Amino acid sequence: MKKRILLLAGGQSGEHEVSLSSARSVLNALPEEHFEVTPLVISKRGRWLPPEGTALALGQGAAEDGGELVLHGVSRAGDYDVVFPLLHGPMGEDGTVQGLLTLAGIPFVGSGVLGSAVSMDKVVAKDVLAAHGIPQVAxxxxxxxxxxxxxxxxxxxxxxxxxxxxxxxxxxxxxxxxxxxxxxxxxxxxxxxxxxxxxxxxxxxMTAEKPRELEIGILGNDAPIASPVGELRFDAEFYDYHTKYTEGEATMHIPADVPAEVAARVRELALTAFRALDCAGLARVDFFYVERTGELFLNEVNTMPGFTTTSMYPKLWEAGGLGYADLVTRLVELATEDR
Structure with a gap:
């Protein structure tokens, strides 16, 4: 039987449009013979939009704010096997929606309330990671x-x-x-x-000199695995919003051209961070690498990274032998595992 998936997108954070782009990629890539996917867009004001509003948002950009009541979508979520909360930032990636789905008893992709909330707040996450001896900038x-x-x-x-x-x-x-x-x-x-x-x-x-930026994908629940290590290269002073979302401003290099011992250390630190923050399902872990000194600093952990077909997280796993559709299939399987 086909898995019935409710795909939540949009949301109230400043990453609303990024979420919509990720959702479009998931909708276009998932094989219809295995999945019956229903998208549901949450507007910037927190309204769970009806089908016509969702279609408009996914077809033309940001969601309009007219539509159904804020929590109407929760009752609809119970009609599905798994919810994929493809939401980035506050009010979506921070444990709020995860708590709602947990209360409703509905399986969902990604980290639970604790892992989502702790990882979302950069300061709390850094405090936890520091307690586990993971190197970070001051x-x-x-x-x-x-x-x-x-x-x-x-x-x-x-x-x-x-x-x-x-x-x-x-x-x-x-x-x-x-x-x-x-x-x-x-x-x-x-x-x-x-x-x-x-x-x-x-x-x-800041690090003493401009670092290289390494990223790695983690997949799993209690026995997570790490993807190959990738690198982002760009000419800007830092990886700002313009650089991140303007075509041609940054390039991905997978696998990263780093010594084998550096790649191994990145994988080790990323898996330690994933477990320390009680993450589940997926995460992208970002590092600064100062090549001259060999220093590695964990930058941040993203529990719901960008998920377009050209985003770093799916590309990392593609390099690891797991294609986009297979990756989403695995995430759905992980959502229904006992944790």
């Missing part, structure tokens, strides 16, 4: 309330890290809201941008 947390009450404390934290540094919203992906700050006089503007997107912001030190 970082500091600044909250919106603390910044308003005592801006000098945030300035002091930045001075401790040293300039230049990065300012990032703690709970967004796709490089949304990230600024490279070269001097103290630019810090306030960067924090204003980040606090406009999240009440928690992370300050991150």
């Amino acid at each position: 970082y500091r947390l600044v909250t919106r309330g603390a910044w308003r009450a005592n801006p000098e404390a945030a300035m002091g934290a930045a001075r401790e890290l040293g300039y230049p540094l990065f300012v990032k919203p703690a709970n967004l992906g796709s490089s949304v809201g990230i600024s490279k700050v070269r001097a103290e006089e630019d810090l306030t503007a960067a924090l204003d941008v980040a606090f406009g997107l999240d009440r928690r912001v992370i300050l991150e030190a």
Whole structure:
């Protein structure tokens, strides 16, 4: 019998359009003889759209906000074997939708509430990974309330890290809201941008020289496996939103041209991080590699990475011998395993 899959896409985060692109790829790639896939788009206001609204959103871009009630889709989800919450960022990848589906008793692709929530918040994830001895760049947390009450404390934290540094919203992906700050006089503007997107912001030190960016895919539940290591190359100062989503601005190299011992260490650290954060199903783990010194720093763990046919995560597994349709099939199987 065909597996009935409810594919959730869109969502309320700044990565709404990225999610729609991923969903279009899944819909076009899955073999109809094995799957009966029903898409359901969540608008930017959190409405679970009816079929006509979903079709419009997937055909023409962002979802319109007219439509059905916020939680109407939950009752519909119970009609399916598995839900694929192909949602990126807050209100989708952060444990909120995972909690809803868990309460409803519906199997779903990806990490559960704990793994999703902890991995989404860059600061909490880094705190957990630090406890497991995983190397990372130095970082500091600044909250919106603390910044308003005592801006000098945030300035002091930045001075401790040293300039230049990065300012990032703690709970967004796709490089949304990230600024490279070269001097103290630019810090306030960067924090204003980040606090406009999240009440928690992370300050991150830079490596001594521009690192190479390595990425690896993890697949599995209690016995996860790692893909070949890939590398992103680009001319921009860092992997910002424009570079990430503008064709030709960045290139993927799979497998990455790194020494065998570096690739092995990346796989080891990625699997350790996956288990430490209680991830399940899938994750893409990103690293900085300083070639001159051989240093590796874990950058972040994405529990629902971009999933177009040209995205890094599916390409990593394609290099590992698992094609796009087979990869999604495996994720559906993992969703129904006892965890």
